[in-house]
Amino acid sequence: MTNRTKIILAGISVLLIVYVFCLPKHLFDVPYSTVVTDSKGELLGARIAADGQWRFPPCDTVPYELKTCLITFEDKHFYKHWGVNPLSVFRAIKQNVQSGRIVSGGSTVTMQVIRLSRNNRRTFGEKLIESVLATRLEFRYSKAHIIGLYASHAPFGGNVVGFQAAAWRYFGRSADKLSWAEAATLAVLPNSPSVLHLAKNRSGLQKKRDRLLRQLLKQEIIDKSTFEAAIDEPLPDKPMSLPQIAPHLTDRFVRTNKGEQIVSTIDKNIQLGVEARLERWSADFAQNDIKNMAAIIIDVKENKVIAYCGNVNYNDTQHGNQVDVIVSNRSPGSLLKPFLYYAMLDNGDILPDMLMPDVPMNAGGFIPQNFNMLFDGAVPASQAVSRSLNVPLVYMLRQYSVAKFYNFLKNYRIVDLPHPASHYGLPLILGGAEITLGSVTNAYSNMARSLEGLPPSNLIFEAEQKQIISKQKYNPAAVWQVFDAIKEVNRPEEIDWHTLPSMQKIAWKTGTSFGFRDAWAVGITPRFVVGVWAGNASGQGAAGLVGAKTAAPVMFDIFEMLPASKWFEMPSEQFVTAEICTLSGHLAGRFCEQTQTGFICPNGLKTESCKYHVNVSLSADERFRVYENCAGKNGVIQKKWFVLPPAWAWYYSAKHPEYKPLPPLAAGCGEDYDGRMQFIYPQNNAKIKIPRNMDGSRGEVTFEIAHNNKSETIFWHLDGEFIASTHDFHRLSLSPETGTHQLTAVDAQGNTISCKIVVED
16 A cells, blocks of 8 residues: 555545544533423423523424424425535525525525534635534434424524424414414524514515415425415414413522423413412402412322412512512411321320310410410310310420420421521420421321322422432321311311211311411312412511411312312221220220220320329218218218319310319318319419510519319418418419519418419519
């Protein structure tokens, strides 16, 4: 082989290598719009690209009508050449020479893809480079991919780039739903996008469109009736706005998946239905200065979000309507109460109907109050949750411990608690921590999934909807008892839903934050969990902003549009049976007369048996308690008696007229046993703040005692000095000085109780 031959072969090899690697790996280095669709590919919304262009991410699939129009108009030999069509080039040269100017470039669709990607000045040298690169492009991609690249990056006038954005901007629909006339209109626009425009030279645009339609008819691509219908279609008047469905979700994806096309889990029809309902309700609530509302729906079995309404009136920039409340931390009010109830049931700390105290309490200066400012004395735990009573739940949290509940919330991924447990304290159960609508709705969905035999998972509401499997699984038995309690809540309706067989069962819980700033409602069925929030994004409170009155009606309205479902199957195999005291809700004790067999969680067998039933010795007429040595000639009868602590009984008897206090001890039988009276307020070691009157003078605090004998006289002492006596109603208003004091009460029988109080400024 001669040197000349070697040089020639080397040169050819170099040229071949250059040819192989001449085409960049990524042709287009341009920003794209963020596009979000529903689960079926229907457009929900989009955000403009960083360079101000409506340019959707590239798509390989170009609808048949548009693809046919583009090829017919731009490059009818597209499927026959390898990137360059020599006949078109020679024809272009001839036309340009005859005209004395450039009237045709002879570019194929493939060459136009290269030109669009390079975006250089149009010169003879550039045309030569485009031709070489076009042939290389034909080796890399299929024809379908090449036409997709062209259609996705061609200019369609103004700031519209690509066929997908053009279809929505000019016709308000996706490209696969365009008519032949609409497809032809888009096909001729890239040829001269600055000249052919909806706002100018409309006649020129229509002539080109109609000429293309005649070509399609001539080539028998469309029939005569289709042609005639297409010719009669008018051009669009002006560019249209893109859909604004689930706009807050689109904004989220702009932050996490900018420049991508995301297929979300949203069901467009359900989303539109929810948005319409929120707008209608919001218009009513706006009259009460409630400007914002949000809702989310989770499909329990599929574990996906099918409706995401981060707020209402997205285009209103004056009232925080662009704030996505679904991922905003807000005070949950009472929404966490069912989770405490669950934790205690599962741990074996309580049984469903075990009596919980509902009496005034002062825990280091924290004085919880029920919403109605009343007390029941004692209430079953299930009713405390279903009625959302604050005081019993605070007692329950103190029994369970704040630290354990804090760990439970974090381990089950219910709420993010950035501070240590001591920061939250007992107010944690009343809304003392912040939570998002998305996370709390997902937490209830995980409960529902446990009853369906599905593993828990966490939908992340600060990023794309990834699923993170939680290690903590809910106990189906305890979940059943939680849902069984909160499905009995009276609904905000005029009718009694229990009497209507057609009304589906829904377990639901509301929440109202301190200061009436947030109203919540979450509803659960085996198919869906619906979460609703109402309030003001600014945090401003509003009169009437209560969960049961605002968020709950909206939640039930949303359930009306969703398919109904049967209630959960009871997980009978997860329960054990036990004899339960009917009155106290405890495991039946030896003196309980009224009992029933109940289903309880296995750990519930660890709870103590009933301590409120005692065996007492009574005189024959049952008017007095006696002992054998002082019964007299009439003897003694034994009777079982239901006895509550005095403070409980004080309030309990007002709601339960059947409750009877123990008879007094008969004369001559000695002193009565301890426990006849009890401080209702204050409790021992309570921290008390003395209020100020309107004129600035020092006010008073009212102390109260419960006594088994309502007609007893009580003598009050402060720091050893007699203050006053009370009869029948044992309340006394005092204004002790700042510091530590000892409050003592003595009844006429000499029974004494005392408590220490700390009065603060």
